[in-house]
Amino acid sequence: MKMAIIGGTGGQGLGIAIRFVQAGEEVIIGSRTLEKAQAAVDKIKELLEEEVPNLKALENPEAAKEADLMILTVPLAAQSATLQSIKEGAVGKILMDATVPLESGIGGSPTRCLYLPEGAASERAQKILPDTKIICAFNNISSGSLMKFKQPIDCDCLIAGDDQESKVTVAKLIEKIPGVQVVDCGPLERAQIIEKITPLLIGLNIKKTCTDAGIRITGLNPECKLY
Numbered sequence: 001m002k003m004a005i006i007g008g009t010g011g012q013g014l015g016i017a018i019r020f021v022q023a024g025e026e027v028i029i030g031s032r033t034l035e036k037a038q039a040a041v042d043k044i045k046e047l048l049e050e051e052v053p054n055l056k057a058l059e060n061p062e063a064a065k066e067a068d069l070m071i072l073t074v075p076l077a078a079q080s081a082t083l084q085s086i087k088e089g090a091v092g093k094i095l096m097d098a099t100v101p102l103e104s105g106i107g108g109s110p111t112r113c114l115y116l117p118e119g120a121a122s123e124r125a126q127k128i129l130p131d132t133k134i135i136c137a138f139n140n141i142s143s144g145s146l147m148k149f150k151q152p153i154d155c156d157c158l159i160a161g162d163d164q165e166s167k168v169t170v171a172k173l174i175e176k177i178p179g180v181q182v183v184d185c186g187p188l189e190r191a192q193i194i195e196k197i198t199p200l201l202i203g204l205n206i207k208k209t210c211t212d213a214g215i216r217i218t219g220l221n222p223e224c225k226l227y
């Protein structure tokens with residue numbers, strides 16, 4: 001599966017890229033500039049201390065066109081413009097959206113969420129890209145735990161989306177990351193709840209003087225967790 005990390009030059013994008021490169025997937029780092037995307041690719045090669053033939057750099061629109069599937073990792077303030085920039089290449093494909101509508105995006109607190117007129121940030125993404133299958137994912141996994149690439153991740157990946165087949169596709173991909181259990185929480189509107197867990201985790205990081213607070217859902221029947 002060839003995937004593009006749109007805005008993949010920040011902490012979250014880099015962390016997701018490194019995990020999927022390790023899993024053997026073909027990864028394209030996207031950015032507004034080719035130079036920045038290439039610098040991110042070079043950084044991952046340096047961290048992994050090896051040649052990484054399954055990793056390359058492109059500008060966001062080209063990355064979306066070339067990929068089978070995309071992951072959006074930009075701040076809320078950049079979400080709309082970034083999605084508009086990839087609209088053509090995203091038609092008919094899956095896009096996982098990691099955007100969290102933190103109040104800090106408009107100068108407030110990172111431990112509070114903004115209430116968007118569209119509902120969740122992922123629902124907003126679906127309105128901007130109506131012909132793309134949007135799945136809320138990676139909102140609750142910290143960049144710190146993604147970047148500790150020699151260790152498994154102690155956090156579930158809660159996902160939500162309206163296309164069942166796409167959720168199965170992404171769940172199989174995400175579960176290639178050691179330690180991560182994918183939990184399908186239902187239709188895309190459940191992203192309103194998933195995204196609000198992140199400011200809670202950020203608050204716990206502050207209170208408990210740590211960096212990688214995560215969440216685990218227990219008691220599920222493993223036979224039917226994706227359906």
Ligand SMILES: NC(=O)c1ccc[n+]([C@@H]2O[C@H](COP(=O)([O-])OP(=O)(O)OC[C@H]3O[C@@H](n4cnc5c(N)ncnc54)[C@H](OP(=O)(O)O)[C@@H]3O)[C@@H](O)[C@H]2O)c1
Pocket residue numbers: 007008009010011012013030031032033036037072073074075076077078081082098099100101102138139140141142143144198
């Ligand atoms: N960091 C975490 O631990 C974490 C955890 C869960 C969810 N998330 C969510 O994941 C998303 C990315 O987080 P991050 O910490 O990686 O963000 P970030 O480092 O602030 O930004 C990621 C990338 O977005 C692009 N970008 C930033 N501002 C932009 C603007 N004004 N216009 C267009 N593009 C812009 C930049 O890419 P280019 O300059 O290369 O184009 C930047 O490298 C956020 O929505 C965040 O809420 C983050």
